[in-house]
Amino acid sequence: MTSANVDPAAAPLTAASAGGSASGRRHAGLTRRLVPYGYLSPTMLLLTVLMVVPIVMVIGYSFRDNVIVNKNPVFAGLVNYAKVLTDADFLAALQNTAVFISVSTAAHLVLGLTFAMMLNTKLLGGITKAVFRIVYILPWLFTIAVIAVIWRLLLDPAGVVNYVLQTLGLIQDGVSWLGEPGTALWAVTFANIWSGYPFFMISLLAALQGISADLYEAAAVDGTNWLQRFVHVTLPQLRPVIISMAVLDLIWTSQQFALIWMMTGGGPLNSTEMLSTYTYKQAFSEYEFATASAAAVIVLLLTAALAFFYVRQQREQ
Amino acid sequence: MTGMAKTRIKTRHTLAKAGVITGLVIGGLFAGLPIVWMLSTSFKSNGDVFQNPPNLITDTFSLDAYLEILGNGEQLRFFLNSYIVAFAVTILTLLVALLAGYAFSRFRFPFQRTINAVIVSVQVVPPITLVVPYFGLVVALGLYNTYPGLILTHMVFTLPYAIIMITAYLNTLPRELDESVKIDGGTSWTALWRVLVPISVPGLIAVGVYTFMISWNEYLFALTLTRTNDMRTVPIGIQLLMGQHSYEWNQMMAMSILGSIPVLLLFLLFQRRFIGGLTAGAVKA
Incomplete structure (x- = not known):
């Protein structure tokens, strides 16, 4: 499942102990067995404090009335969950997140695969391809805060995107892409597509280079054309990588906060509200830490469902 | 083969080549133009930013915007904070992850798979789920608005990957290396530092670069766990502008x-190694 799983054939070093009295040997054996935990102790300490404790805390918060603000919060049962799940803003956020992550992931896949295949061509020289590869990876190297300001600049009503579209005659007047409920979600999705495809591209390029040339030669001997080779050789070979990348991308994109927060803040009129921005606002704008915690737990459960699918998929391979 | 068939194949080859180049250029414009426009805007006066029709280079071309940022103590402080936090996160992550990776690579012990599964799954826990309890925790520990608060919380995302x-890197190194140290009477500790670490430098650099990038780019925790501008990092500084x-x-x-x-430089310097490590991790993680 993971690269951290080492092959079981490797000899355990713990068996190497020898000599000394019976009790001394037992003592040495115990110490020896504790050695790996010693190496792991900083990691376990950090992950306990930074992962286990916070998750227990947030679950605890979600069942109480207003925590953090209230000094002595009392048990409130499922009140917070009922409040969140019946909140129209939350449901809008859920729907927006679904659109945002599915469109982003689909576009990342299509662009990533197209670019990876163009970069994998035998028709061009190595240097040309290397230059294009760097250009294609560039969007991924900028932090999300930078991506957000670039696209706010480009999509400004007086910005260069509107100028180009007007010059081409595609629109009449300048569109306020981020200011209108009808276009804002598509605008942030577009910015996210632009910033996220390179990761797919890099992984798919590596996978493409791993496909044996024999498969293509055999297909060519059978007289297949380019499209047939793509459908019958390339896609089946890439399938495992595509599926795992897609699930990971759905998970990562659902966690996107900075881009939305800096481009639209969830507006206008909730049109770009995501589960992440909704949770953040509940906590740090409304100071409703208990409902924020309930929303945070729901987000965690949704992610766990996706992760479960991912792990099962990895096992099948 | 007849001459005509040869010409036809050659023509088809040229056409295919032209098609690929056209595709690559269109894709390159899609990827690169927004960045070119950012660069161009940084050299304009603010009044010329939305000039109609737009120009890549205007009469007001200057470095004034850069001088303004570099001459402003508050902005420089954002950079200083980002460097302090990212370097600390990188060093601490490498140290902690090296010990853990060594345990996973060279020892067999009970609960190994379980601990490993926990570390892998930590990677998908949403930051937004953690930010509410972190806020409570960091305030309770007196780490609100401090470097350690940011450094520790960033490590939760850098550690699993690292x-x-x-572990994957150490698994590629032959066991005979550390066995020979033990035959000479050394412990697993000396084997790690005397033998494995010196030859793991390339792998550690790749992990370090990635760690630095994650920390340098982090936004949500930097936003919520700091309050004053003298503690904020570059991404928040950009938002404040x-x-x-x-x-x-x-x-x-x-x-x-x-x-x-910083991230662009690191990437360009370590590109090959970095992409190799990244794809290995992404596909298998």
Whole structure:
């Protein structure tokens, strides 16, 4: 499942102990067995404090009335969950997140695969391809805060995107892409597509280079054309990588906060509200830490469902 | 083969080549133009940013926006904070992950698979789920608005990846290396530091670069766990430029470029190694 799983054939070093009295040997054996935990102790300490404790805390918060603000919060049962799940803003956020992550992931896949295949061509020289590869990876190297300001600049009503579209005659007047409920979600999705495809591209390029040339030669001997080779050789070979990348991308994109927060803040009129921005606002704008915690737990459960699918998929391979 | 068939194949080859080049150029424009526009805007005066028709280079071409950022103590402080936090996160992550990776690579012990599964699954826990309890925790520990608060919380995202990558790297090194140290009477500790670490430098660099990038780019925790501008990092600094008076687009773009330089440089320097490690981790993680 993971690269951290080492092959079981490797000899355990713990068996190497020898000599000394019976009790001394037992003592040495115990110490020896504790050695790996010693190496792991900083990691376990950090992950306990930074992962286990916070998750227990947030679950605890979600069942109480207003925590953090209230000094002595009392048990409130499922009140917070009922409040969140019946909140129209939350449901809008859920729907927006679904659109945002599915469109982003689909576009990342299509662009990533197209670019990876163009970069994998035998028709061009190595240097040309290397230059294009760097250009294609560039969007991924900028932090999300930078991506957000670039696209706010480009999509400004007086910005260069509107100028180009007007010059081409595609629109009449300048569109306020981020200011209108009808276009804002598509605008942030577009910015996210632009910033996220390179990761797919890099992984798919590596996978493409791993496909044996024999498969293509055999297909060519059978007289297949380019499209047939793509459908019958390339896609089946890439399938495992595509599926795992897609699930990971759905998970990562659902966690996107900075881009939305800096481009639209969830507006206008909730049109770009995501589960992440909704949770953040509940906590740090409304100071409703208990409902924020309930929303945070729901987000965690949704992610766990996706992760479960991912792990099962990895096992099948 | 007849001459005509040869010409036909040659023509088809040229056509295919032209098609690929056209596709690559269109894709390259899609990827590169927004960045070119950012660069161009950073050299304009703020009044020329939305000039109609737009120009890549205007009469007001200057480095003023950069000088403005670099001459402003508050902005420089954002950079200093980002460097302090990212370097500390990188060093601590490498140290902690090296020990953990060593345990996973060279020892067999009970609960190994379980602990490993926990570390892998930590990677998908949403930051937004953690931010509410972190806020409570960091305030309770007296780490609100401090470097350690940011450094510790960043490590929760850098550690799992680093452990997975380092374990994979150590697994590629032959066991005979550390066995020979033990035959000479050394412990597993000396084997790690005398033998494995020196030859793992390339792998550690790749992990370090990735760690630095994650920390340098982190936004949510930097936003919620700091309060005053003297503790904030570059991504928040960029956002603050957006909020203030009117929009200083040229300064925002100059700050964005200055803030991107460390990551761009690291990537270009270690490109090959980095992509190799990344794809190995992404596909297997």
